[in-house]
Amino acid sequence: MLLSRRDFLRATTATAVLGPTVAATVSSCAAPESVPAVQFGTPLRVPPLADSKLEGGVRVFSLVPQAGKHEFIPGKPADSMGYNGGYLGPTLRAARGERVRVDVRNQLSDATTVHFHGMRLPAADDGGPHQMIDPGGVGSPAWAISQPAATLWYHPHPHGSTEKQLSMGLTGLFIVDEPGGPELPHTYGVDDVPVIVQDRRLDSNGQLTLDSNGNSLGTLGNSIAANGVLGAALKVTTERVRLRLLNASGGRWFNFGFADGRTFHVVASDGGLLAAPAPVTRVQLSPAERAEIVVGLAAGEQVMLRSFAPELGSVNPPDAFGGGKDFDVLRLDAAASLAPSPALPATLAAIPALEVSNAHIRSFTLNGHNINNHTMDLNRVDEVVKKGATEVWLVDNTNVYQHNFHVHGVQFQLLDVNGNPPLAHLRGWKDTIPLLPRDRSRIAIAMPDYADIQHPYMYHCHLLAHEDQGMMGQYLATEDGTGPSKLVMDGMQM
Ligand SMILES: [Cu+2]
Known part of the structure; x- marks a missing residue:
């Protein structure tokens, strides 16, 4: 199978036409002269848990997509978008069996939607490209949560401008809980921490830009943000910490591991807990995928969560297609003494294989x-x-x-x-x-x-x-x- 003409043009645009020097900056981390080298140590921001109220047995959330400002680079506030704030959105949280409604009031100057990624819900409430909410308009999707505990997320889905709206910051998590699950770290923001990882393309003024530079994958950022923070550090106070990783990038793949090569455990994939913790040294996530991991730390140590050059098979040249680069993402700083954590359970969830013989x-x-x-x-x-x-x-x-x-x-x-x-x-x-x-x-x-x-x-x-x-x-x-x-x-x- 050969490259189609269109793909060939895209591929050659990123390399031959621009030449190796420019092509190298397309997906470079260190690159543009414009983005300062990142010092790690800025406290990781944890998205707040969304407020909700109960109305006749329905848990009601409020989301307001809006324009705002966000400082990726200190002193250089970028124009951005967020839900209920300037960048990203609060974490919605509800339990299996609950009825929920999300009241969306669009204060953007563009139409948008709110798609609930990974949720089992009626199509009319899904927030796809047919459920557009005009500027000033309101939407109120509602459904009953009917699936296992999981780290899901929400984001816009307007056809043709999804990349733009997500790149400006419209992204949040929706955590589904299920009572009676296995004992895992579960104190939000303490030993159970969401980490929304995004590559962002920043110009010399710290502004968000979209510039695919002919790259087939769309815009590849020159900076890596964890919950909107460049050079983030998380103070860990327990022996084990659970990180809910989401790749919320437009086109970049991450291959997460720790700088010292330590083994950690994947405990959940996109839609819920695994059958048993999976010991790994790397977990690769394409855009929109999630993994919940549990990692152990020793008192007083520092270890870097890193994305190693992703394994992209035969992709060539790797730089032009988002490969070939390591990125530091989040430094874990363990306290001088750590509170005990429960041992990892041997099993996590029953996942009966779907019967496919007559499918x-x-x-x-x-x-x-x-x-x-x-x-x-x-x-x-x-x-x-x-x-x-x-x-x-x-x-x-x-x-x-x-x-x-x-x-x-x-x-x-x-x-x-x-x-x-x-x-x-x-x-x-x-x-x-x-x-x-x-x-x-x-x-x-x-x-x-x-x-x-x-x-x-x-x-x-x-x-x-x-x-x-x-x-x-x-x-x-x-x-x-x-x-x-x-x-x-x-x-x-x-
Ligand atoms: Cu594709």
């Missing part, structure tokens, strides 16, 4: 920046599934560089990658899978429990530039698995 099988080919040779059409229904059914989707990346694949409204199980069983930390519930060059992966999906003949769910590459370019399709979940090939437009704000 309907669909194929999705990622070819260039399209899926099955279609780019996104907001009016076209690409697939119709039966609500509650189990299906097997075969996802085939024919490109010579990486993509990933996210399905809205569901969690799924990765069955195999090129015929091989997935790595241990990818064997739990997932909503986004990485696809290295030429990867063919099979996933078993428990389809949504909600039928709706009008409102579709999305599936797409979560590299935001690709998504914006239309590397996305739509599926309806209906009572009997049949439905129209065009959407019935009913009250949609397009």
